[in-house]
Amino acid sequence: MKNYDLTMNSATTGQALVITLGGNSEMQIRVADPKATYVTDLLDHHLRELQRVMADHAFALDASGLSAASVTFWTAWNDKTLVGFGALKELDCAHGELKSMRVAPAARGTGVGRAMLEHIIAEARGRGYTRLSLETGTAALHAPAISLYRSAGFAPCGAFADYSVSPHNQFFQLALRSVAPDL
Numbered sequence: 001m002k003n004y005d006l007t008m009n010s011a012t013t014g015q016a017l018v019i020t021l022g023g024n025s026e027m028q029i030r031v032a033d034p035k036a037t038y039v040t041d042l043l044d045h046h047l048r049e050l051q052r053v054m055a056d057h058a059f060a061l062d063a064s065g066l067s068a069a070s071v072t073f074w075t076a077w078n079d080k081t082l083v084g085f086g087a088l089k090e091l092d093c094a095h096g097e098l099k100s101m102r103v104a105p106a107a108r109g110t111g112v113g114r115a116m117l118e119h120i121i122a123e124a125r126g127r128g129y130t131r132l133s134l135e136t137g138t139a140a141l142h143a144p145a146i147s148l149y150r151s152a153g154f155a156p157c158g159a160f161a162d163y164s165v166s167p168h169n170q171f172f173q174l175a176l177r178s179v180a181p182d183l
Contacts, residue, residue: 025078027112029119032075034066038082039075046102053139057168060100061087071099074119076112083107086116088123091133091161096124098134101145113148121152125176132174133160138167146172 032039043063050058066073066087076084084107087099098120103113124132134149136142149172157173159165 025110027083027115028077029074029116030077032073032085034063034073034085034087039063039085042082042085042102042104043100045105046100049141050137053141054137054168057137057166059135059163059169066100072123073100074116076103076116078107078112081107083110084112084116086120088120090127094128094130095160096127096129096132097161098132108144113145114152117148117152121174121176129176131176133157134172135160135163135169136172138170146170 034043040063043066047058047060047062050060061068061071065071068089070091071087071089073087074085075082076086082104084101084103086101089097089099091097098117101113101116101120103116121132132154134154136145136149152174154172154174157171159171160173163169163171165171
């Protein structure tokens with residue numbers, strides 16, 4: 001895996017968040033339409049790969065699912081190249097779900113995934129969520145993502161929302177802030 005220097009000194013330019021990845025490389029993260037033609041190839045690659053490995057146990061959302069009112073979808077760009085995407089689904093007013101994180105194959109190991117994850121975590125905190133959960137697979141292709149999630153503080157947890165436990169999936173959760181006890 002390539003080393004990278006991820007500097008989260010970011011600036012907002014209109015709707016885009018600009019992040020310096022190291023050297024002179026900048027990436028923009030911006031809200032996008034998952035049905036946009038520029039997303040199609042990477043989203044199709046994501047869904048095909050999961051379907052091939054996990055068959056009926058793949059729970060990734062397609063463009064329609066990622067367009068739901070409860071979901072915010074972001075794309076990551078290096079200049080004019082789409083390098084990744086990620087989404088945040090609101091489960092309730094205190095609980096969000098990380099959905100469909102994907103980095104383009106050519107951009108793996110460059111800090112795109114970490115930047116997107118940190119962006120989504122910051123957004124979840126900004127919304128006042130107390131926890132952020134995710135469901136992912138158990139296949140070898142998920143190992144780099146699981147390592148990333150663990151490095152960000154996600155810990156294994158039980159099934160949540162409408163998920164069921166199976167040998168093909170696992171669940172992680174990140175506590176975003178402690179909840180004050182009722183007095």
